Amino acid sequence: MAERDLNRAPTIAVTGPSRGAFGPRFLVACAIRWYGGKPLQLRPGDPWRQHRYDGVVITGGHDIDPVLYTAEPEVVPKYDPERDALEAAIIDDALAHRLPLLGICRGAQLLNARRGGNLYQELRSRRHKTSHRRTVLPLKTLDIVPHSRLADLLGTERAQINSLHNQAINQLGQQLQVSGRDLDGIIQAIEDPDHPFLLGVQWHPEFLLPIRRQRRLFQALIEAASKRV
Structure with missing residues (x-):
């Protein structure tokens, strides 16, 4: 077994679209650097297999194609x-090698799909207690499952989160558990308790970096990735 390089910062692959999304990816990179990691930005067309990385962040963005969870488009x-x-391949690679992975919004949805789960393609009809308004501000209440990894990370049973999604997880993928829901019962966080670090969140913690408990998601990812260096 190769010795760990204690002087090497863990490299974290950060995925995103070919164009745009500069703000979210910049903020994710800032959070990674904050806790001693090195972000590696990967876009469609990049030779991602040529890179070495110790953890992964799948960022938010457009809806994933429902063909990935064997469904017809409803919207x-x-x-x-x-x-x-790109992201399906990177998620599969991370799962195969048990790399630490944080899925954000779309990233959580795609992670669930790669584990065999599916999505609600629209949420307006399922929201009765919460607003359908999209906002980066922490105006939505998150109920956290006690004794989950998310509960340990955030250190609370309730937290305020933002909301930029119009789809969400329906049926869970294999070996995944719900660790958070909003007040309408819509899944807001998933995790695999048997994985070194596998967490998907429906909100965007990169827009909430001034809130310490939100930064802990990135801190925990870096800590898990550091064990692979």
């Missing part, structure tokens, strides 16, 4: 097939 499509292909 006006706004998909990014090249990004879907």
